Structures are given as C-alpha cells and as structure tokens.
Amino acid sequence: MSLPPNPRQQLRALIRQRRKQLTPNQQQLAATQLVQQVLALPLIQQKQHIALYLANDGELDPYPLMQALWQQGKQLYLPVLHPFNAGYLLFVHYTPDTLLYPNRFGIPEPLPECHRVLPLRQLELIFTPLVAFDQAGNRLGMGGGFYDRTLAQLPKDSTCEVIGLAHSCQQVEAVPTEAWDIPLKQIITPEHMFEF
Numbered sequence: 322m323s324l325p326p327n328p329r330q331q332l333r334a335l336i337r338q339r340r341k342q343l344t345p346n347q348q349q350l351a352a353t354q355l356v357q358q359v360l361a362l363p364l365i366q367q368k369q370h371i372a373l374y375l376a377n378d379g380e381l382d383p384y385p386l387m388q389a390l391w392q393q394g395k396q397l398y399l400p401v402l403h404p405f406n407a408g409y410l411l412f413v414h415y416t417p418d419t420l421l422y423p424n425r426f427g428i429p430e431p432l433p434e435c436h437r438v439l440p441l442r443q444l445e446l447i448f449t450p451l452v453a454f455d456q457a458g459n460r461l462g463m464g465g466g467f468y469d470r471t472l473a474q475l476p477k478d479s480t481c482e483v484i485g486l487a488h489s490c491q492q493v494e495a496v497p498t499e500a501w502d503i504p505l506k507q508i509i510t511p512e513h514m515f516e517f
C-alpha cells in the first residue's frame with residue numbers, strides 16, 4: 322500500500338531541485354549580492370555574536386558574507402549536530418582556521434569542543450538556511466526539524482534576531498505549515514529584504 326503524497330515533501334523536493342539548477346555563476350553573484358544586503362542592515366552594527374551556516378544542496382552561500390563580517394571583527398558560529406541531544410543544534414565558534422569534519426549528512430562542521438560552544442541565549446543574530454518560504458514568513462527546512470527544535474529553546478525575552486537566507490526561486494505562494502514550525506520575521510534574498 323503506498324502512502325498519499327505529503328505536500329510538504331513534494332514542495333521540498335520541487336524547490337530543492339529548482340535550487341540545485343542554479344549555475345555556479347548565479348550562485349556566486351547571489352552570494353555577492355547577499356553581502357551588500359546584509360551589510361546595509363542597521364541591526365548588523367549592534368550584533369557581535371552571529372550564527373551562519375555553510376552552504377549545502379544549492380543553498381544561498383553565506384561564505385563571502387562571513388568574510389566581510391570577520392573583517393568587521395564579528396564573532397561567527399556554525400551549527401553542529403548536538404552529540405547527545407538528538408535533533409538539536411549547538412553553535413560552535415568559527416574562524417578562518419577552524420578545522421571542519423563532515424557530519425552524518427556530509428555537511429562540514431567544527432568539533433563541538435566545550436570552550437568553543439556558545440550557549441544559544443548568548444547568540445545575538447542567527448541566519449538560517451531554508452528550502453521554501455512564503456509571504457507570511459513561513460519556513461520549510463530540509464525536514465530534520467533541527468532549527469525548529471533549537472529555536473524553540475530561545476528564551477521568551479530573547480532579543481536574538483532570526484533571519485532566513487534564500488534565493489528568490491525559493492519563494493512560494495504558501496508553505497503548508499505544522500504546529501512546530503517557527504516562522505521567520507525577516508528573510509533576505511539577493512534581491513530583497515522581506516519583513517513579515
């Protein structure tokens with residue numbers, strides 16, 4: 322007996338395929354445009370501890386942005402699969418010299434050494450990857466629930482901002498949501514800054 326198609330899985334597959342069709346030139350241009358978009362944000366001046374990610378699966382590449390932020394003296398962090406708390410992320414300090422090792426999804430990550438892990442409540446800004454987003458700020462990720470679980474742990478009075486990064490081709494009419502999905506208040510594409 323086959324299961325009925327799940328609209329979230331279908332949308333995820335469609336957008337992942339679309340995203341993977343971007344050429345290296347398009348990816349490079351998008352990554353460069355992202356730097357301008359983010360550096361023009363007034364809030365970036367006030368944020369020192371910032372989480373980003375390493376691009377995978379055709380995601381918008383924040384590496385040129387990271388280089389610009391390092392130049393400004395910002396402290397950057399990468400998500401690492403929590404070694405004991407399955408389904409959660411830790412954020413580990415990342416510098417140009419940090420050694421990276423592939424995790425079980427093949428995504429490079431730093432070692433979760435205690436002295437390099439920043440408690441979630443001390444992060445001031447988190448840039449998340451995503452697969453699809455809509456005009457209400459709903460976010461569909463890769464399907465692991467890692468960001469949903471981790472962001473749900475931010476304290477109620479947290480001033481940490483969470484901003485999604487995506488290519489324009491990842492915008493859809495409506496993302497089918499579930500109760501646990503954490504919507505975003507801000508999403509940045511190479512061309513636009515969306516606020517919801």
Ligand SMILES: Nc1ncnc2c1ncn2[C@@H]1O[C@H](COP(=O)(O)OP(=O)(O)OP(=O)(O)O)[C@@H](O)[C@H]1O
Binds near residue numbers: 462465466467470
């Ligand atoms: N706060 C949470 N507590 C427990 N389980 C959760 C939580 N958030 C999500 N999950 C579980 O994670 C699974 C995947 O969720 P979902 O499809 O929303 O992932 P996603 O948003 O695409 O991934 P990600 O958050 O990693 O980008 C679901 O089965 C869901 O039950």
Ligand SMILES: [Mg+2]
Binds near residue numbers: 462469501502
């Ligand atoms: Mg989700």
